[in-house]
Amino acid sequence: KIFNNSQIASAAVAKEIADLIRQRQQEGRSVVLGLATGSTPIKVYKELIRLHKEEGLSFSNVYSFNLDEYYPMQPDSVHSYVRFMEEQLFNHVDIPKGNYNIPNGTLAQDQIAAFCGDYEQKIEDLGGLDFQLLGIGGNGHIGFNEPGSLENSRTRLITLDHVTRAAAAGEFQGLRNVPRKAITTGISTIMKARRIVLMGWGEGKSQIVASAVEGPITDQVPASYLQLHSNTTFVIDEACSSEL
Numbered sequence: 001k002i003f004n005n006s007q008i009a010s011a012a013v014a015k016e017i018a019d020l021i022r023q024r025q026q027e028g029r030s031v032v033l034g035l036a037t038g039s040t041p042i043k044v045y046k047e048l049i050r051l052h053k054e055e056g057l058s059f060s061n062v063y064s065f066n067l068d069e070y071y072p073m074q075p076d077s078v079h080s081y082v083r084f085m086e087e088q089l090f091n092h093v094d095i096p097k098g099n100y101n102i103p104n105g106t107l108a109q110d111q112i113a114a115f116c117g118d119y120e121q122k123i124e125d126l127g128g129l130d131f132q133l134l135g136i137g138g139n140g141h142i143g144f145n146e147p148g149s150l151e152n153s154r155t156r157l158i159t160l161d162h163v164t165r166a167a168a169a170g171e172f173q174g175l176r177n178v179p180r181k182a183i184t185t186g187i188s189t190i191m192k193a194r195r196i197v198l199m200g201w202g203e204g205k206s207q208i209v210a211s212a213v214e215g216p217i218t219d220q221v222p223a224s225y226l227q228l229h230s231n232t233t234f235v236i237d238e239a240c241s242s243e244l
């Protein structure tokens, strides 16, 4: 779906999420969201906050699982995705504190495998992801599933690509400060979601979005796996559609 601009597109995505939350509320059920960080989803979160404040949208029945976190990473660091999510969304809505989950960047190496298994199990115990929100990295990564990630991959510790670290160098005041690793949910974790929306804004993402949508399905462009998912929409703005 191509929208005139990212503002209108983000409002449409936020509305879909809000409708799902409200529908589940009416049925007395909870909803499980897969959430993303980065600059791409910020306007969606802003709109969800507006819907909460102005239209009474409640997040009391929402559980969420974020895609990823740098490793190692302290949650109060300015670079932490915990801090990002709290600042961009959670602190401004009524989601119960224990309902949101973000991979833990503070674990010792030997605790990571068990943590990742528990993360997957927790998603399953809640009935699986109803809705997965995604951005896309310049190299086609989703979450931090870098090129080479396999279709059956699950939540795990991954070594970040040079391209990914270089893209983050500005925020970290230099490449050497960017963590070399991250914990990310896997391709299979994402693909099990009942609904997936990948968003892309601007000309800078146009080439990789075209490869993901129209190119071969390959582990070299992890977002291309989404071609195999029956309920995925790429939501992009005009500029991002220029290579399609």
Ligand code: GLP
Binding pocket: 036, 037, 038, 039, 040, 041, 067, 068, 134, 135, 136, 137, 138, 141, 142, 143, 144, 164
């Ligand atoms: C990071 C995140 C991804 C995100 C990507 C794109 O690598 N781990 O989940 O999709 O950045 O970032 P942006 O939305 O800022 O372009």
